[in-house]
Amino acid sequence: MKVIVDLCVVPLGVGVSVSSYIARCQKILEEAGLNINLHAYGTNIEGDYDQVFAAIKRCHEEIHAAGAPRISTTIKLGSRIDREQTMADKIRSVEDKKRQGEAPVW
Numbered sequence: 001m002k003v004i005v006d007l008c009v010v011p012l013g014v015g016v017s018v019s020s021y022i023a024r025c026q027k028i029l030e031e032a033g034l035n036i037n038l039h040a041y042g043t044n045i046e047g048d049y050d051q052v053f054a055a056i057k058r059c060h061e062e063i064h065a066a067g068a069p070r071i072s073t074t075i076k077l078g079s080r081i082d083r084e085q086t087m088a089d090k091i092r093s094v095e096d097k098k099r100q101g102e103a104p105v106w
Contacts, residue, residue, distance in 0.1 A: 001049045004087055006076040008042035009059055011068035021068060025059035032058075037087060042074075046087050049079070 011021040026043065029036045032055040035046040045052050056075070063071055 001079055001081070002084065003045075003047065003049045003052055003077055003079045004085075004090070005045040005052055005056075005078075006042055006074075007045055007056060008074040009063065010072045011063050012070035012072060014068045021063050021066060024062050024066060028058045028062060029055050035087065044087055 009022065009025055011018045014021065026036070026038060029043065029045060032047075032051060034052060034055060037044040045055075047055075056073070060071055060073070
């Protein structure tokens, strides 16, 4: 099953800057062959459910091994079975509607 995940990993007990830990996690996600998009407060991930969660587990293992005694992680997950949809598809849909001036229907 394909999923789109928004992942936010926060190492705790390592000081104010956590970018070096996040860089380790990004490398793991890339090496897993997942489609990823880093943003200011996390990473969007697109891939097979089992591969995505195996990579997230590896991120936790690596961050702990690098010295973080605790990690707080937030995961938002979306899946659909009616059709294939990518992260790019979702963004394009919103951008198209903005260009077309479509107003929301309440």
